[in-house]
């Protein structure tokens with residue numbers, strides 16, 4: 001019947017057996033004690049690993065040894081009772097020997113090993129059976145009880161946990177209420193229909209309502225007429241559940257009608273199923289900050305002196321006008337600059353100037369009160385009127401007239417009665433195809449035109465005039481580089497002695513071979529060069545080039561070489577460096593001064609200033625010939641010529657034109673007499689006479705008859721390259 005329990009290594013059992021045999025000496029006697037140790041050991045071997053117990057192997061053996069004693073007592077106690085076995089079963093459960101195999105193995109072991117180990121005879125099998133039954137019953141009952149206990153413990157734990165959670169909720173709710181109540185930020189709760197349910201003290205304070213008043217109202221009652229459209233679009237998205245929160249800057253009206261500015265954060269609260277249930281608003285009063293910002297913005301966008309919008313605001317509004325304009329919209333600008341403001345400012349002081357500007361600003365403001373119109377001060381004495389959605393050019397012209405009239409009455413500043421006027425540049429056009437920068441630039445150009453036209457005038461932008469000026473401007477800015485690049489060249493036109501047709505001189509005529517515009521005649525750029533001052537370097541270049549050519553002719557033809565005649569612009573004749581320039585060029589090119597003739601118009605010579613005359617006298621003294629170009633088209637004060645250093649008169653082509661033989665009305669006879677008188681007067685003054693614009697042989701003959709010295713014109717030769725003069729001179733020889 002005895003069999004070693006499985007899984008326990010042999011030496012260990014022996015060792016444990018030896019140890020038990022040596023150490024156990026209980027009150028129940030050595031004989032019984034040895035057997036009980038062995039049984040406890042076998043029991044331990046059988047059940048170990050069948051249950052998860054928190055005991056070490058030694059502790060298991062000790063525990064089972066105790067239970068073995070109690071089983072033994074039950075077996076031997078008279079009268080027999082199996083109660084102790086029931087307690088042993090319960091004790092096993094108590095020690096967590098609850099694995100499914102544990103009970104089975106224990107029952108088997110009690111039957112197989114216990115009688116043997118305790119020295120029982122085979123006459124007591126019924127006691128064993130009773131013992132087994134009681135043990136199993138005690139075990140089962142204990143196990144059931146333990147399960148119940150565990151269930152109870154779990155439900156208890158759940159209960160405790162739930163209780164704790166609820167408490168935590170209550171704590172957080174309390175915390176929330178405290179925050180809600182105490183918060184400096186205004187908070188309000190509403191249902192999804194916008195009915196206000198609750199609001200904290202800060203919000204009530206901010207809005208000036210009692211909680212009762214507020215909860216009678218709906219969120220939508222707080223729409224403000226000037227709310228940005230986006231505010232209520234965001235709100236609709238919130239209450240329809242499309243978004244969970246939004247944050248905007250919004251104004252509200254307090255119960256007392258005062259407007260407050262706020263930062264509003266609105267959020268949605270959803271229930272466990274995710275359905276939107278409440279909306280919460282957090283509202284921060286930022287009115288002070290807003291007012292400050294408004295103030296700063298106002299200061300940044302207004303002129304402190306006149307209080308009018310400044311350039312920045314004007315440009316902002318102009319850009320907005322373009323952004324918001326419809327296709328068919330037009331726009332108008334009235335750009336104003338006071339005439340002679342600087343004089344007033346400089347002579348009467350800045351204080352008076354400032355007061356004057358303030359008064360002008362007020363008058364302008366009064367002129368344009370209509371909506372969509374803005375008066376701005378955009379510079380020292382410059383104002384601008386913006387007319388959004390102007391109806392026609394007539395509109396801006398009317399405004400300009402109105403403004404000029406408004407400024408007519410003198411302005412009183414302290415003891416001064418100040419008369420002031422303005423020049424106005426007007427631009428009015430369809431918004432399509434133009435930009436804010438375009439209209440500003442064009443208004444600027446037009447104001448310049450108005451200024452040039454004289455005081456108290458308006459000018460209207462003219463695209464054609466502008467195109468011409470743009471071209472002129474382009475030419476003037478590229479001129480210096482064009483000289484460098486050698487884009488200019490000279491044509492020469494012979495001056496012919498009438499009595500024998502001999503070429504005695506050649507006029508140098510400048511041309512510009514422009515890379516973009518092609519060949520440009522002098523009419524296109526000489527006037528411009530005079531305005532910009534470019535004529536001085538250009539004229540110097542012409543003179544040098546012409547003298548260089550004269551030198552070539554001088555070398556080639558000697559005494560028969562033609563003198564060179566060079567045009568001198570008014571501006572050049574007044575250039576202080578003129579005499580030195582001429583002297584240097586003559587020296588550099590090695591041309592005799594007597595071979596150079598300078599052509600000046602009457603106005604250049606008859607001007608009031610003395611300096612040009614001094615220069616001409618100096619040049620004349622050097623031996624340079626001075627001719628009056630286009631004689632007869634200017635002052636025509638022949639008597640005055642006596643006092644001038646002049647050697648030659650070039651009679652303008654218009655006189656010569658009348659000498660055509662074809663004229664049947666006899667007018668040529670009159671013209672011939674005029675020219676005749678002119679020639680004799682000139683000769684009386686010791687001057688030579690050259691006729692310009694000689695186109696026919698007839699004219700040439702008549703001029704010769706009249707006594708004219710020389711002729712120039714297509715009849716002899718058109719202006720051309722210098723080689724043509726070479727040919728003529730060579731042929732004649």
Ligand code: C2E
Nearest residue numbers: 509510521522523526542567568569693694695713714719
């Ligand atoms: P201008 O000094 O009176 O020069 C004569 C102009 O009359 C030239 O025009 C010439 O081509 C033109 N002409 C010559 N013969 C006839 C003719 O038989 N009939 C007609 N109808 N016209 C004739 P261009 O070359 O166009 O020069 C125009 C003006 O430009 C010149 O008038 C002169 O005032 C100015 N200019 C030309 N070159 C220079 C220069 O180098 N410096 C300066 N300051 N002005 C120049």
Ligand code: CA
Nearest residue numbers: 507567599629
């Ligand atoms: Ca000329």
Ligand code: CA
Nearest residue numbers: 629630650692
């Ligand atoms: Ca001329």
